[in-house]
Amino acid sequence: MAILTAPIQALAAVWSMVVGLRVTVTNFFRPQETIHYPRQEVPPSHLDSFRGHIELVGADEDPAKARCIGCGLCAELCPSFCLKVVAEELPVDSAVCYPSQAGTDLLMPTPKFRAAPPSQTQPRKLLSYHLVYHTCSLCGLCVQNCPAGSLRFSHDVYLAGASRGRFEFDLMERLRGQAARGGAKGGKAHA
């Protein structure tokens, strides 16, 4: 029977090629999945998992103001140094350093100027928040670790620009613009 196995295997292989051809031919006749960009755009409902550049989330009571408490954790964590947070200085005695936190999580370095955990913190007023997007690796550390839930990925799929300046964002200003257009309440993030 050994003499028969080789031809049978060969025939099976030939048949598998027919099957493969059938797959491509059926796909050929099925509707397309792509969007013809300038004429059509991806519906926002399909963008929930899209990671655009990060943006600030507006506070519930005032969408033009970020939820940010100015702790600086995001800027401290960012591996690419693309965030620049400037917050109001607190009086020295209220800026507590929590030694117990140092070294508890080796993966997460304890930031140097973190004021306090959010539950006990005294929020600092955010003065400016800048993002240099061309070095951002979209790792998401900032979004994951923001204690105030003030960061998220924007859903700006069509971001494009001809100069570097186009990718440097003043996120506070952007938030104010979004609030003026009425689209920046927590949860929704369509640029």
Added chain:
Amino acid sequence: MNGSLLTSVAPELLRLGIGLLALVGFIAANGMLLLYVERKVAGHVQRRPGPFEVGPHGLLQAFADAGKLVGKQLATPAGADGLLFWAAPLMAFMPVPLMFIAIPFGENLFGLETNLGLVLILSFAGFNVLALCLAGWGSNNKWSLLGAARAVSQAVAYEIPLLLSVLAVALMCGSLDLRQLASSQGGWPWQWNVAVQPLAFFIYFVCAVAETNRAPFDLAEAESELTAGVHTEYSGMGNGIFFLAEYANMIVVGCVATALFLGGAQGPFAPGPWWFLAKMYLLVTLVIFMRWTYPRVRFDQLLNLNWRWLMPLALVNLLATAFAVKLAG
């Protein structure tokens, strides 16, 4: 007046000249058409539109591409052998119109009357290897050289079963004249040679795809391993001519298969060139679909397939045919 002189002196020559001219036009038009079809097939198989922006449904894309290719600088790489390097694309393309002249597109639609049409085509088809070999050698580039080495061993291997399978049909019909081979078949599919010689057709088709260096046998190009293989160093129209030759070779292969196995211009109801073209384009479409279906074979698989399967099968087929012909005659 000149024309009448010519017709009286050498009608055959005139016919040949007109035929060649028409065929070059046919090849160029088909090159563009197939380029478009290829990209559309690739697109739709992958559930995307393919070329879409230039002209309605991207119909003018091939013209835009041709314009771009013609407009590009022809660069000769440093250290390359200029003569060989530029002879290669010419050598890839020049035999192509010559292969077409023997193809009977219809009862009276052919470029040259010859009773050795099959031999003519098969011998000129061998030039393609030489062109790839020159391109690889002349480029002074290791990828090109590797591609050329592959092309040569592949072509040498696949030429043999290809010839054997074609020979079986020639033996059966007792002729090497493509017109006679085509017209000896009937109009309906079961009267075609493919019904008598399915194995020969299969072997011919596989070998032909390999001979034209089309995927899944495009080892000479193998962009994921060899950048673009023998084409690596070619810019602009140098590359364009190679592509044109590739598409033209695909058509030749389709034409020969049509004439030998699929009844040529014979067809149900109304025989004529349209049947020939329809069958030829069907085969070419199949080849295009194959490119977007099968992954490239490994080199050892390629040679194994040839030496261990196609070659013995073609030999057995030829012997059986010879036996049957002797018995019947």
